[in-house]
Amino acid sequence: MGGTLTVAITGASGRMGGELLDAAAVHDDVGFVLAASRTPESVPSGDAPGAPDEVVVDADLGAALDEYDADVLVDFTVPDASLDYLRAAADNGVAVVVGTTGYDDEGAETLDAVADEVPFLRASNFSRGVAALRRAVREAVAALPGYDIEVTETHHNGKRDAPSGTALTILDDIDDARQNQDADRVHGRVGEQPREGDEIGVHARRAGDVTGEHEVLLAGNEEVLELTHRAGSRGIFAAGALDAAVWLAGRDAGRYDFDEVLDAGADDTDTDSR
Ligand SMILES: NC(=O)C1=CN([C@@H]2O[C@H](COP(=O)(O)OP(=O)(O)OC[C@H]3O[C@@H](n4cnc5c(N)ncnc54)[C@H](OP(=O)(O)O)[C@@H]3O)[C@@H](O)[C@H]2O)C=CC1
Numbered sequence: 001m002g003g004t005l006t007v008a009i010t011g012a013s014g015r016m017g018g019e020l021l022d023a024a025a026v027h028d029d030v031g032f033v034l035a036a037s038r039t040p041e042s043v044p045s046g047d048a049p050g051a052p053d054e055v056v057v058d059a060d061l062g063a064a065l066d067e068y069d070a071d072v073l074v075d076f077t078v079p080d081a082s083l084d085y086l087r088a089a090a091d092n093g094v095a096v097v098v099g100t101t102g103y104d105d106e107g108a109e110t111l112d113a114v115a116d117e118v119p120f121l122r123a124s125n126f127s128r129g130v131a132a133l134r135r136a137v138r139e140a141v142a143a144l145p146g147y148d149i150e151v152t153e154t155h156h157n158g159k160r161d162a163p164s165g166t167a168l169t170i171l172d173d174i175d176d177a178r179q180n181q182d183a184d185r186v187h188g189r190v191g192e193q194p195r196e197g198d199e200i201g202v203h204a205r206r207a208g209d210v211t212g213e214h215e216v217l218l219a220g221n222e223e224v225l226e227l228t229h230r231a232g233s234r235g236i237f238a239a240g241a242l243d244a245a246v247w248l249a250g251r252d253a254g255r256y257d258f259d260e261v262l263d264a265g266a267d268d269t270d271t272d273s274r
């Protein structure tokens, strides 16, 4: 336990909550973990040798953030709960990293309000590979005007929201690259439904324990280009989110981007790919 930062993790019993606890246990900059959960008895204990000190709370999150002097909150939960947690963080001056997806428009407005009050970093996907995929998609779309585009995502059978947050982010990237915010997004096709104009087909598949896959297909001019990312484990998302938390803590209030975290770490990142 060499670090000095106190990191709060909400939804600590969840799939991502567990990964975040594991990632915090080996992060050099984390000295204390505040694990917040509705179901504290389900939170795995972080008692690995050298892991940061840890406490699990189920009480009022705001009071716990204050009591343990949290520096940054990392939230991967569900939209309704998330908005309450983020409000508690903002009220206590705690920076927030948000990985939760599936907010409606009203929820997005609340996120904007929080970003006005504390350092705020939200990403629909905290993997390096998806950051690279997004850059590749923007470049391909700009280089291939008029090509048909279909976006397909595949996730485990426990995922609630569809399409995935990442797919929605990629769709926004495509609109930006085509300078066309008006294209229809056609979610699956059934019956008499031929492709029309510049529409984008969107397909969400839910099956087994697939961690997360995103594919963008561009077709035209007697050729097909497919750009695909497959996540091998949730650990990549947790590591990215914790790097973001460490980078964000102590900054001025306002909205930050995951690309800034990646750029800052580009020089000293271990990219061993074996
Ligand atoms: N940005 C990214 O890189 C990634 C984002 N995600 C997103 O993270 C979120 C969480 O995913 P995942 O960990 O798989 O989900 P889980 O369902 O496994 O975990 C969500 C946790 O949220 C907590 N929670 C708090 N309030 C509620 C509530 N009212 N109903 C249900 N759960 C609640 C629960 O933890 P407890 O009982 O401990 O309070 C629950 O275990 C999703 O939105 C997902 O899309 C996932 C992976 C990567």
Ligand SMILES: O=C(O)C1=N[C@H](C(=O)O)C[C@H](O)C1
Binding pocket: 101, 124, 125, 155, 159, 160, 163, 164, 165, 166, 167, 211, 212, 213
């Ligand atoms: O729920 C998940 O699991 C994931 N959610 C994120 C999303 O909605 O894009 C990121 C990742 O694909 C895993």
